[in-house]
């Protein structure tokens with residue numbers, strides 16, 4: 001990303017909004033926004049296959065029992081409004097076939113996938129595709145729940161409404177309730 005160019009563009013937007021970008025409170029805002037974009041959209045420059053090879057840290061374990069990683073907190077931005085998706089929790093389940101993935105890799109994958117302009121539905125699909133590439137397994141479930149500021153704070157304005165999306169492959173097609181209520 002061309003940091004200087006983005007700073008200039010943010011300055012243009014401020015002008016069009018009727019602001020004075022030279023007033024004290026806004027002087028550093030274009031630079032801050034450009035740095036924020038660099039951080040929160042860092043996943044855009046990687047393909048799913050590249051994320052899979054970056055996070056390919058698996059260990060041999062003789063188990064075929066399901067493993068569930070619950071409630072990974074994430075943020076993302078919707079591709080329709082560039083609006084924040086917040087209070088996001090991602091639960092990932094999989095059934096290993098001889099190999100398990102290092103536990104820190106699940107939030108790493110979730111973060112990179114979320115640091116793109118996204119649809120909530122696609123966040124789950126991307127995570128499942130990446131895990132399938134790394135582990136070569138079909139039994140993967142991903143449940144994502146979030147609030148969308150484009151729904152809660154603008155337009156239809158329904159604060160508190162929560163969207164839950166599911167990706168259910170292999171055994172999780174029939175056992176999705178287990179994935180949702182694993183510890184209940």
Ligand SMILES: [Zn+2]
Pocket residue numbers: 078079080081082083148150151
């Ligand atoms: Zn939106």
